[in-house]
Amino acid sequence: MQVMYINNQGAGFADHIEIEAGITVSQFFEHKMPGHRPADFLIRVNRQPVTADTQLQEGDRISITPVKIDGARQ
Amino acid sequence: MTEPRQRILLRAADRIHDELDWLAKLPDVRLPEAGWQECGRLLRQINKADLRGWDAASQRLRLRLEAALRSLESQVSGTACGLSPVVWQRDVLSQRQLYDELRALHDEFEDVEYDFKNKVLTVVTEPIVLEEIDLGSFEIRLEWDDLGEVSPYTIWAREPFRAGSNESVTHPHVQDEKLCEGDGHKAIAAALRQGRLFDFFTIVARILSTYNSGSAYVSLSDWIGEPCVDCGSNVSHDDLYRCDRCSESLCTECVVNCERCEDAFCGQCVARCSGCEELCCDRCLGKCPDCARRFCRECRYQDQKCEECHAASQTQAQRPEPALAGAPAADGLQTEGIEAAAGATKAGVAAEPVRMGQAAVSP
Numbered sequence: 001m002q003v004m005y006i007n008n009q010g011a012g013f014a015d016h017i018e019i020e021a022g023i024t025v026s027q028f029f030e031h032k033m034p035g036h037r038p039a040d041f042l043i044r045v046n047r048q049p050v051t052a053d054t055q056l057q058e059g060d061r062i063s064i065t066p067v068k069i070d071g072a073r074q
Numbered sequence: 075m076t077e078p079r080q081r082i083l084l085r086a087a088d089r090i091h092d093e094l095d096w097l098a099k100l101p102d103v104r105l106p107e108a109g110w111q112e113c114g115r116l117l118r119q120i121n122k123a124d125l126r127g128w129d130a131a132s133q134r135l136r137l138r139l140e141a142a143l144r145s146l147e148s149q150v151s152g153t154a155c156g157l158s159p160v161v162w163q164r165d166v167l168s169q170r171q172l173y174d175e176l177r178a179l180h181d182e183f184e185d186v187e188y189d190f191k192n193k194v195l196t197v198v199t200e201p202i203v204l205e206e207i208d209l210g211s212f213e214i215r216l217e218w219d220d221l222g223e224v225s226p227y228t229i230w231a232r233e234p235f236r237a238g239s240n241e242s243v244t245h246p247h248v249q250d251e252k253l254c255e256g257d258g259h260k261a262i263a264a265a266l267r268q269g270r271l272f273d274f275f276t277i278v279a280r281i282l283s284t285y286n287s288g289s290a291y292v293s294l295s296d297w298i299g300e301p302c303v304d305c306g307s308n309v310s311h312d313d314l315y316r317c318d319r320c321s322e323s324l325c326t327e328c329v330v331n332c333e334r335c336e337d338a339f340c341g342q343c344v345a346r347c348s349g350c351e352e353l354c355c356d357r358c359l360g361k362c363p364d365c366a367r368r369f370c371r372e373c374r375y376q377d378q379k380c381e382e383c384h385a386a387s388q389t390q391a392q393r394p395e396p397a398l399a400g401a402p403a404a405d406g407l408q409t410e411g412i413e414a415a416a417g418a419t420k421a422g423v424a425a426e427p428v429r430m431g432q433a434a435v436s437p
Contacts, residue, residue, distance in 0.1 A: 006270065008277055012261040014268060042280070047178030047272050065276050070286035071247030072256035 003056055005032070006063040009041075019056065026052035028062065040067055075177065086188050086195065087172035090218045094166045094269045097222045106149035113142045152224040152263060167269040175271040182276065184211065193219040197275045198232070202245070204285040205294045209235050209245055214278050221266055229253045229282070237292035238299040239308045245282060246290035246297075253278065256286060304328035304341050319343040319355065334358035334370050349373030349380060 001021050007013040019028065025045060029038050038052065042065040045054060056062065075083075116139040123132040167175070176195075179186045185198035195216045202209045213230040220226035228251040231244035242250050255262055258281045265274040287293055296308040303322035315324040317340040329338050333352035344353045348367040359368040364383035375384045 006273060008261040008265070008273055010257070010260065012264040014264060014270065042276065044272075047174065048181065063273060063276075065273065065280060067280060068284040069258040069261075069277060069280045070256045070284055070289070071258070071281045072254045072286060072289040 001056075001058040003059065004061040006061070007032070008063065008065040023056055024052065025050055025054045025056065025062070028056060029064070033064065041065060042067060075180075079180075082188055083173055083176045084169075085190065086176055087169050089190065089193070090195075090221075090269065090271070091166070091169045091172050093218050093221050098166045100222065103153060105153060106146055109142065109146040109149050113139060113146055116142055148224050172269060172271070175269070178272045179275060182272070183279070193217060195271070197279075199279050199282060202282050204246065204283075207235070207294055207297055212245065212248075212282055214275055216271070216274070221269075225252065226266065227253075227278070229278075237297050239296060239301045240292050243291045246285055246292060246294060247281065249291045253281060254291075255281060256289065302328050317343055332358055334372070347373055
């Protein structure tokens, strides 16, 4: 099934991708963000906070944004 | 959601969609020609000012050129970022999708405000506390008719808790209401380009909630305090001194104690005694009425004169007065003097009272 995947880490990524039907948010995160902790990211499905065991649906919008993003001085 | 709120969201979504749709029709890549031309214009003005010897004008123009070049640098960087295929996308969100973006903002943030006249969408963050310093809430103001620009938004502290050493800094990464995006720069550019307003505001809010101690306009360790008026270093309120005369802030290294009264002063409010060369304040220094130099009370006599002038005046006082015609001897009887004084008085001329050894004052 197709979902919109947005990753706001680094340069960012935003595109439609194909995933397995019935996959949960935590499984999706582990697949897309290996080696990272979910607690270090804001994970939103259709712009809403969700539980880790929420199953993704066709057409869902999943965004992953780091909790800590370093600003700088000019 | 209430009906009035729905109407506002629909109206905002419609306006922003029009702007994004217009931007999508523009050429893919636009070089910052206007910025380059501005720099060229300023440079020509500088050359003209230099030729004519207008130094002040040249200096002002150089500062403006510096700012223009930094802006151009940012525009070039933004254009280069837009060339990256990962972030480039010309699909414009539909009005329905933009409506969803705006509605989600109300769930995520403290407050969302719409200014249709000035075309500004404002999101209010929760209070930002970094290393136990409460900076308060911030407004992220997005000017939606500037979405094609490099930085179409500003950051305003609702109740500014400014850095003690730099009033233009309200957050370690915000100066003059501009956020230095750091690691979030590309993600912000991509989100704005694609109209992903929810992501844009979320990313900016995360930057505001993160303290990067290695690259801050003012570090949090220096946030609370005031700059020393003499050396400029930041001084915490616990270590702060104040000049007893001008009340300016001072650090422990720069504070000067008057040698006579021992009060604390800055370097501008003390001076060296011309006699003992100790540092003293204005109250403890006095001007010698003869030589006009300044001396402390230890180096002045009761007549306020310095030692040198006092000695000179003493010497002069001991010299005998030159004799006047008809005047009696200084230690003799003054019969003739009295008569002269009486005669002067009779003549209607005011006369000083006769003293020992003096003649009447001549008219």
